[in-house]
Amino acid sequence: MSIITFTLNGSQVSVDAPPMTRLLDLLREHLHLTGTKEGCGEGECGSCSVLVDGELVNSCLVPSLQIQGATVTTIEGLGEQTHLHPIQQCFLEKGGAQCGICTPGMILATHHLLEKHPAPTLDEIREGLSGNLCRCTGYMRIFEAVQQTAKLAEAGK
Amino acid sequence: MRSDVRDYTLTAPGSLNAVLSALAANPRLTPVAGGTELMVALGVGRLGPHELISLHRLKELRFIEEHSGILTLGAGTTFTDIRRNATIAREFPLLVQTAAWTGSIANQNRGTLGGNIANASPAADSPPALLVYDATIELVSANGRRTLPYGEFHLGYKKTVLLPGELIYAVRLPCRFAKHRQYVRKVGTRNAQAISKIALAATALMDGATVREIRLAGASLVDRPARLHATEAVVLGKAITPELRTLAAAALASEIKPIDDIRSTAKYRMAVACNLLDEFLLSL
Amino acid sequence: MAPKEPIVGAPALRYEGEAKVLGRAKYIDDLHFPQMIHGATVRSKFPRGRITAIRYGEGVPWDEFTIVTWRDIPGENTIVHLLKDHPCLVEEIVNHPEEPIVLLAHPDKALLRKAVDAVTIEYEPLPAVFTIEESEAPDAPVIWNSEAGDSPNVFKTYLMEKGNVDDVWASADYIIEGEYSTGAQEQLYIENNGVIAEYTEESVTVWGSMQCPYYLHHALQLAFALPEEKCRVIQVETGGAFGGKEDYPSVIGCHAALLAMKSGRPVKMVYDRLEDMAATTKRHPSRTRHRTAVSKDGRLLGGEIEFAIDGGAYVTLSPVVLSRGTIHAAGPYNWPNLRIRAKAVATNCPPHGAFRGFGAPQSIFGLERHMDLIAKTVGITPEELRRRNFLQPGGSTATGQLIKDPIDLNGMLTRALEESGYHAKRAEFTKTNPTSPIKRGIGFATFMHGAGFTGSGERRLNSLVAIEIDDEGSPEILVSSTEFGQGTNTILCQVAAQTLHIPYKNVRIAQPDTHRVPNSGPTVASRTAMIVGKLVEDASHNLLTCMRASGLLEETYTPEQFCHAALAYKQKHGELRATARYQAPGDIFWDDDKYRGDAYPAYAWAVYVAEVEVDTRTYMAEVKNFWALQEVGKVLNPVLAKGQVEGGVAQGIGYAIYEKCVWKDGVMANNQMTNYIMPTSADLPPIHVLFEEVPSIHGPFGAKGIGELPMDGPAPAILNAIEEATGVCFNHCPLLPEDIFDKLANPTSISADSSQLQPAVAGPVFSGTTS
Structure with missing residues (x-):
């Protein structure tokens, strides 16, 4: 067992867990944050996407010991019921979420994309989200949600 | 999740020297960097080694520097690092392209060049680019360092020259390809997050119509990442004519040994490899 | 009095969308019950054969495990769909790879995995067929035979005729022949199949990711020999289905329930991707x-x-x-x-x-x-x-x-x-x-x-829908129609809101729970918007009729007046509930035989x-x-x-x-x-x-x-x-x-x-x- 201490959604947490515990399981089972989903367990679907030190990662492929001292953001750290994050608001309005199981990962991937490309082209969106599989939408509503978020951010400047 | 994580150990000594000492003391230790390969094996219950040591965030391994016309990439360089580096973009565009083809953005944020090379998959994306840029590779262990041409690193299917206790330290690329014609094309199962069915990378220096230098390498053409020396020999010093293209295709067909697997067929791979070679030769 | 803007036809926000974008929607694997343990399935690794022995290997503390075989099934060993040929657990003959034979449960998921790997199934192989061509070959082994089938290896045939095609060939300018084929396709919902089952005091409850709670409800009644009121199925947020969670939840649901019965504890069974893809249904080739x-x-x-x-x-x-x-x-x-x-x-x-x-x-x-x-x-x-x-x-x-x-x-x-x-x-x-x-x-x-x-399918389904006024005076739609991404919740609330002349956000829809919602049929066959939507519209009209007949609601009203009237009715009568049952259109006729x-x-x-x-x-x-x-x-x-x-x-x-x-x-x-x-x-x-x-x-x-x-x-x-x-x-x-x-x-x-x-x-x- 190892004591793993890191910053989770703005608060410091310490967990005693086997060091090879997947970050996904650390979040879901040890810390009871179930917004991060498991779709494939092999880094292919992106449902378990979280941000580690601002970078998008598949939490099913991260051994927990490697997040020692890191900053982790999950979907729970993004918005509040009373105040959705703009990405969440745009996903809601544009129909970017259908069954919702890929949505937390997709929203974090969008967050990462917009950090790197505040005004992404369609090709940048297509590439930036290509590690997050969605079986419901055919991605078109998601593209619109991302574009809308970027537009709002631009207008809000 | 098909493994019991309690059956595995992982340590993170925090410095390269400490890692090397630990590796020297315990030859059973297996290094894990970004985890994008080993953690997949863990998930499906097929991770053989049970004692692991983390290379993640070792500063000594994560660097990109240029000195006297040589670009050195630390083994811990991530694919994202490669994609964001201006020097690499200018001098080695094929490497940027292959980095962009490696897994997804999330995998590129974690996966490292050293890990990709050490994993030694014949289908890996970056090795063909490194091969046609004439890379050398530097290895490090508690006993010291050694450097060899990258083309000599892979010995067979998933076999490399790495000795127990030895790590990849860095890859070096000579900055002398600016005038070369450069080509890479990957044929995968889809446009993103795809494993190569085949890929072909090439660099060539032309002297008028004559090929003065040529390097070819591919993915999933033989059992390891490797140069295509026989095909290069046919083309070297010649002008590209229809006859030469036919000879080159024949040479390629004789030196590659593609296989049938879950992703494609040997005959398809063979045909497409020849087509890609031809596409490159026609562009010269 | 209609609202100023029509609700139907407008892009009303997804009913459960906020919970989904916030990551707060709870799918089956997000739920945890006190005392809950985990279940897993031992499956055949061969396509067809007769089981001769089941061996439980060394190194596993078997006494800590709940082990279920077909002998533990209290009712019929069947997963009922149309026939009863599909066993819940194999008794003797295995008919396909990945067929469930033994069920295991244990509090420790990782140990459970090791136990599954430690069970060996010994068998005598039997000849097998894997394609349409192999199945129909004259010398094919008979792998399926039943009185219900039309001939060996054939589950069902149809003959559909119009006019007399035999007469046209002679006069045709062209006779064109072609053969076309399609492969299997995996639904690949991003959330795998999963359920949690509980068995207490001779009654069974299953929560799960599914399309059709009443299918599983029916399957449980047979497998457990329990009356319908002793079986309860609750759909939780479902991460995609596409048909893949129409029939399969009856399998995994019965399995988890058997383990719950034998262990006396709630049992969660959630497949991983490898198991879900290998073992569950796909599109027919x-x-x-x-x-x-x-x-x-x-x-x-x-x-x-x-x-x-x-x-x-x-x-x-x-x-x-x-x-x-x-x-x-x-x-x-x-x-x-x-x-x-x-x-x-x-x-x-x-x-x-x-x-x-x-x-x-x-x-x-x-x-x-x-x-x-x-x-x-x-x-x-x-x-x-x-x-x-x-x-x-x-x-x-x-x-x-x-x-x-x-x-x-x-x-x-x-x-x-x-x-x-x-x-x-x-x-x-x-x-x-x-x-x-x-x-x-x-x-x-x-x-x-x-x-x-x-054809006559809707008539047989005989769907029922209800609308009930809740304690806040809001109408709540009660249907077994499920949301799994398509928008069931949203469109049914839109239909009710428009019919009741109140805002969309004032309408609720109940979680599908067979103890609470009537059977409005399965959520399949492009039927929810048209068939169930129409019933929701009818039930809404019935609700209004009832409220107006009581004199509590005027011909025109504001949403607030609706709410007051509804609560007043409820206070007076104890509840306010309206229903609508499917009635076949008078001019629709179908002949099942021809x-x-x-x-x-x-x-x-x-x-x-x-x-x-x-x-x-x-x-x-x-x-x-x-x-x-x-x-x-x-x-x-x-x-x-x-x-x-x-x-x-x-x-x-x-x-x-x-x-x-x-x-x-x-x-x-x-x-x-x-x-x-x-x-x-x-x-x-x-x-x-x-x-x-x-x-x-x-x-x-x-x-x-x-x-x-x-x-x-x-x-x-x-x-x-x-x-x-x-x-x-x-x-x-x-x-x-x-x-x-x-x-x-x-x-x-x-x-x-x-x-x-x-x-x-x-x-x-x-x-x-x-x-």
């Missing part, structure tokens, strides 16, 4: 053979269609899949004479099951490819061929159903071809293709999809156009642009409807050129997302969604079904476009680059089929059947 008599001006004189599907090892839903495939095999065309013979055969693959479209994508693929072959043979354009044969109002379908709705397929085709620039592109590609290594093509498919259960009559109350109609590129260096085909024009009646929610169509088209593109199940002796060999290739965001073209709205009297505010339709058209449209691009015809989907290579790079196989066809030399009888 199919083969369609056409023999068509055509006049020289391109009129269909008559046809024979043989449609066969591979049902896997047990009947499950195959007869119903076969039925929909059979009826849709004739397409939106006028067939004066037609005979369709259809059969579902048994193989030793895991049972195939429901997947969006349910047989129709398979037979429509065959027909729409065949239509292009006919056009080529006769020497007219694919467009002209369809125009000469479209069904018209007043005409009749293959089942003899009179077309009463004012459909205009010619107009739709014109619009779709204009929107897509079809003619200009066709001309351009003809010019540019000869000198380009990238061959471009544009093709289309025209098709229809029936909404609701087939397969004649009104197959569906309404159809959605569509023209899909695909633009493709085929790279002759890599033999890869890519869809570059896509237009989906459909007439679905009133569009209840334009954002959700577009999302439904785009998602269906994406799955259809996958079906056409990416998604291949690789089989090895009945085992899916590529049961990983790395190796089963569904399209990513970088693989899909722009999808232009266009609607025409002809209101139907059968649905709420004129709505018809929409969910399955978009799965039907993409594959044939894309393969038609690929033939346009390459000049070579391909008759199987999925069509992978390796398949394109085999034909393009191997001219001998090309000359054997229609790609070399010149109309002038086709002769009176042309066979496009590829060897």
Whole structure:
């Protein structure tokens, strides 16, 4: 067992867990944050996407010991019921979420994309989200949600 | 999740020297960097080694520097690092392209060049680019360092020259390809997050119509990442004519040994490899 | 008094959308019950055989485990669908790989995995068959035989006839034959199958990811020999289904419940991706053979269609899949004479099951490819061929159903071809293709999809819907219809809000719980919007009637007045509840024996156009642009409807050129997302969604079904476009680059089929059947 201490959604947490515990399981089972989903367990679907030190990662492929001292953001750290994050608001309005199981990962991937490309082209969106599989939408509503978020951010400047 | 994580150990000594000492003391230790390969094996219950040591965030391994016309990439360089580096973009565009083809953005944020090379998959994306840029590779262990041409690193299917206790330290690329014609094309199962069915990378220096230098390498053409020396020999010093293209295709067909697997067929791979070679030769 | 803005037809926000974007929606694996332990399944690793021994290996503390075999089943050892041939757990004979034999439960998930690996099944192998051809071969081993089946290895057959097709061959100018086939397709919902079961005081409760709570409810009654009030099923947030959670939850639900009964503790069973892909249902592989008599001006004189599907090892839903495939095999065309013979055969693959479209994508693929072959043979354009044969109002379908709705397929085709620039592109590609290594093509498919259960199905379902006023005075819809991404919650609340003249946000919908909601039928078959939506509208009217009759509600009212009146009624009478039960439209008739009559109350109609590129260096085909024009009646929610169509088209593109199940002796060999290739965001073209709205009297505010339709058209449209691009015809989907290579790079196989066809030399009888 190892004591793993890191910053989770703005608060410091310490967990005693086997060091090879997947970050996904650390979040879901040890810390009871179930917004991060498991779709494939092999880094292919992106449902378990979280941000580690601002970078998008598949939490099913991260051994927990490697997040020692890191900053982790999950979907729970993004918005509040009373105040959705703009990405969440745009996903809601544009129909970017259908069954919702890929949505937390997709929203974090969008967050990462917009950090790197505040005004992404369609090709940048297509590439930036290509590690997050969605079986419901055919991605078109998601593209619109991302574009809308970027537009709002631009207008809000 | 098909493994019991309690059956595995992982340590993170925090410095390269400490890692090397630990590796020297315990030859059973297996290094894990970004985890994008080993953690997949863990998930499906097929991770053989049970004692692991983390290379993640070792500063000594994560660097990109240029000195006297040589670009050195630390083994811990991530694919994202490669994609964001201006020097690499200018001098080695094929490497940027292959980095962009490696897994997804999330995998590129974690996966490292050293890990990709050490994993030694014949289908890996970056090795063909490194091969046609004439890379050398530097290895490090508690006993010291050694450097060899990258083309000599892979010995067979998933076999490399790495000795127990030895790590990849860095890859070096000579900055002398600016005038070369450069080509890479990957044929995968889809446009993103795809494993190569085949890929072909090439660099060539032309002297008028004559090929003065040529390097070819591919993915999933033989059992390891490797140069295509026989095909290069046919083309070297010649002008590209229809006859030469036919000879080159024949040479390629004789030196590659593609296989049938879950992703494609040997005959398809063979045909497409020849087509890609031809596409490159026609562009010269 | 109607609200100022209409609610139906407006983009109301997804009912449960906020919880989903916040990551707060709770799916089955997000739930944890006190004392809960985990369940797992020991499965067969061989396709067919007789079990001789089950060995529990060393090194596992077996006394800590709950172990369930078929002997622990208190009721019947069956997962009931249409027949009872499908055992809940194998007794002696294994009929497919990955068949459940032993169930294990333990508090420690990791230990459970080791225990599963430590169980060995010893067996004597029995001969097995894995394809339609192997199953129907004269010397095939008999792997399935039942009084219910029509003959050995055949689960079900249908014969559908119109006119007298035997008389047309002699007078036909052309007789055109073709054979078309489709592969299995994995639903690939991103959330795997999962349930939690609890067994207390002789009653069983299962929570789970599913489409049809009452299917599992029924299965539990049989497996546990319990009356219906002792069985309870609750659907929780479901992360995609697409048919894949129609029948399978009955299996995993019964398994978890058996472990819960034996262990006395709540048991969670959630499959991982490897197990879900290997063991659960997929779309039925199919083969369609056409023999068509055509006049020289391109009129269909008559046809024979043989449609066969591979049902896997047990009947499950195959007869119903076969039925929909059979009826849709004739397409939106006028067939004066037609005979369709259809059969579902048994193989030793895991049972195939429901997947969006349910047989129709398979037979429509065959027909729409065949239509292009006919056009080529006769020497007219694919467009002209369809125009000469479209069904018209007043005409009749293959089942003899009179077309009463004012459909205009010619107009739709014109619009779709204009929107897509079809003619200009066709001309351009003809010019540019000869000198380009990238061959471009544009093709289309025209098709229809029936909404609701087939024939007398809705009458048998006898669906019931209720609306009840809650403690805040808000109406709550009570239905067993489930949300799994399509928008059930949202559209049903829109329908109720509009009917009750109150804001959308004032309407609630109950979590589907068989102890609370009436059986409004399964959430399948494009029936929710039209059938259940209409019942919600009716129940809403009944609620208003009741409130008005009590004198508590005026003719016109504000939302606040509605709320006050509802609460006042409730106070006075204890509850306020209205219901509506399905009543078959008076003018709908269906003959189950002859397969004649009104197959569906309404159809959605569509023209899909695909633009493709085929790279002759890599033999890869890519869809570059896509237009989906459909007439679905009133569009209840334009954002959700577009999302439904785009998602269906994406799955259809996958079906056409990416998604291949690789089989090895009945085992899916590529049961990983790395190796089963569904399209990513970088693989899909722009999808232009266009609607025409002809209101139907059968649905709420004129709505018809929409969910399955978009799965039907993409594959044939894309393969038609690929033939346009390459000049070579391909008759199987999925069509992978390796398949394109085999034909393009191997001219001998090309000359054997229609790609070399010149109309002038086709002769009176042309066979496009590829060897």
